[in-house]
Amino acid sequence: MYSFNYVRPSSVAEAVKALNGGNFLSGGMTLLPSLKMRLARPETLVDLAGIAELTGITIEGDRLCIGAMTRHSDVASSADIQRVLPALAELAGGIGDPLVRNRGTIGGSIANSDPSADYPAAAVALDATIVTDRREIPASSFFTGLFMTALQAGELVTRIKFPMIKRAAYAKFPSPASRYAMVGVMVVDTGKGVRVAVTGAGPCVFRQEAFEKALDQNFAPQAIDGIVVSADGLNQDLFGTPEYRANLISVMTRRAVAAVQARR
Amino acid sequence: MGIAVAMVVNGRNVTAEVDERTLLVEFLRRDLRLTGTHVGCDTSQCGACVVHVDGRAIKSCTMLAVQASGSAVTTIEGLGSGTQLHAVQEAFRNCHGLQCGYCTPGMIMTAVELLKRNPNPSEHQIREGLEGNICRCTGYHNIVKAIASAAKVLQATAAA
Numbered sequence: 001m002y003s004f005n006y007v008r009p010s011s012v013a014e015a016v017k018a019l020n021g022g023n024f025l026s027g028g029m030t031l032l033p034s035l036k037m038r039l040a041r042p043e044t045l046v047d048l049a050g051i052a053e054l055t056g057i058t059i060e061g062d063r064l065c066i067g068a069m070t071r072h073s074d075v076a077s078s079a080d081i082q083r084v085l086p087a088l089a090e091l092a093g094g095i096g097d098p099l100v101r102n103r104g105t106i107g108g109s110i111a112n113s114d115p116s117a118d119y120p121a122a123a124v125a126l127d128a129t130i131v132t133d134r135r136e137i138p139a140s141s142f143f144t145g146l147f148m149t150a151l152q153a154g155e156l157v158t159r160i161k162f163p164m165i166k167r168a169a170y171a172k173f174p175s176p177a178s179r180y181a182m183v184g185v186m187v188v189d190t191g192k193g194v195r196v197a198v199t200g201a202g203p204c205v206f207r208q209e210a211f212e213k214a215l216d217q218n219f220a221p222q223a224i225d226g227i228v229v230s231a232d233g234l235n236q237d238l239f240g241t242p243e244y245r246a247n248l249i250s251v252m253t254r255r256a257v258a259a260v261q262a263r264r
Numbered sequence: 265m266g267i268a269v270a271m272v273v274n275g276r277n278v279t280a281e282v283d284e285r286t287l288l289v290e291f292l293r294r295d296l297r298l299t300g301t302h303v304g305c306d307t308s309q310c311g312a313c314v315v316h317v318d319g320r321a322i323k324s325c326t327m328l329a330v331q332a333s334g335s336a337v338t339t340i341e342g343l344g345s346g347t348q349l350h351a352v353q354e355a356f357r358n359c360h361g362l363q364c365g366y367c368t369p370g371m372i373m374t375a376v377e378l379l380k381r382n383p384n385p386s387e388h389q390i391r392e393g394l395e396g397n398i399c400r401c402t403g404y405h406n407i408v409k410a411i412a413s414a415a416k417v418l419q420a421t422a423a424a
Contacts, residue, residue: 008330
């Protein structure tokens with residue numbers, strides 16, 4: 001690990017001011033391993049753990065608001081989230097392993113835009129709003145590519161606002177080693193249309209519009225039978241070919257639709 | 265030159281100056297000589313380094329010592345009383361829940377938190393709870409049995 005300045009401010013304003021071209025440190029589940037491998041060399045690490053305004057799970061009007069520093073284990077075990085948006089609690093409870101869930105945060109996961117992270121699928125399928133220190137960004141325009149987001153330099157995610165929709169489910173095929181999604185699919189029946197978001201398969205999360213149209217007509221697993229998913233541009237790695245991932249998109253979508261149906 | 269840290273480790277107040285890059289596991293093993301916490305992979309995967317920070321089981325190879333400043337840390341050395349083993353340690357011994365023993369401190373620290381969150385876990389829930397801990401001897405079967413056995417003992421103790 002290269003040397004860095006470490007600061008632990010107590011407010012968002014101080015954190016943004018202290019950054020100075022460095023990195024924000026939230027749960028550190030991606031950043032610390034990157035530093036250990038010398039893949040990153042920030043001059044300053046701004047630890048967000050001391051900022052009370054970045055924590056908390058609240059319901060404000062028709063929105064569920066989750067502070068950026070909320071740990072995955074707290075989302076998974078929150079009675080409020082289990083009640084108003086059970087799919088999100090289930091998704092959080094399947095991230096990594098229990099030890100990772102005790103450190104990793106929703107804000108860190110969203111800001112990192114890892115191609116295999118779980119939260120981006122929920123953010124896009126639920127049409128969440130990403131709140132930062134300076135503006136609100138719709139999830140639909142937030143994830144722009146491999147580890148790329150719409151965040152400007154020095155912009156800090158402060159919380160995520162979700163609509164409260166019971167008819168939603170996430171199905172993932174985890175890598176047996178890392179528990180990252182080989183493919184994960186979030187299906188949401190908003191009442192005004194179905195939204196399907198896919199993670200793990202491409203450079204970043206994306207919607208599967210052909211499935212959405214078919215599910216709008218008939219919300220059932222078999223509704224997507226016969227729709228061919230193109231393998232073009234999908235991820236290729238040690239664990240699977242693009243064709244394998246294309247097939248998994250259909251399989252995980254059917255499972256998620258069945259899980260939504262089972263919720264009634 | 266270093267950064268001042270202050271934390272409570274196994275009930276004892278500890279202060280030190282550390283390099284900002286010092287990992288929590290390095291601080292525990294090298295500075296405090298608490299070598300019961302092991303380093304297996306050093307890449308956040310194996311769970312040999314699990315300790316509790318403010319009651320949560322975490323991988324101490326993936327946390328800086330400076331991040332733990334102000335917190336309460338419990339390591340495997342802090343579980344029992346010195347003369348008496350913790351119920352989970354006792355169960356690992358009774359059920360032969362270890363072979364080479366390298367993963368054992370992390371397994372036990374993970375198991376203690378698992379049983380705190382879920383006092384009566386199913387076998388499936390125990391296996392899920394151990395997803396972040398790897399046993400290179402592949403001795404999982406007896407580890408799972410040990411945790412199920414400890415759950416019974418702890419519940420009986422709680423009811424008494």
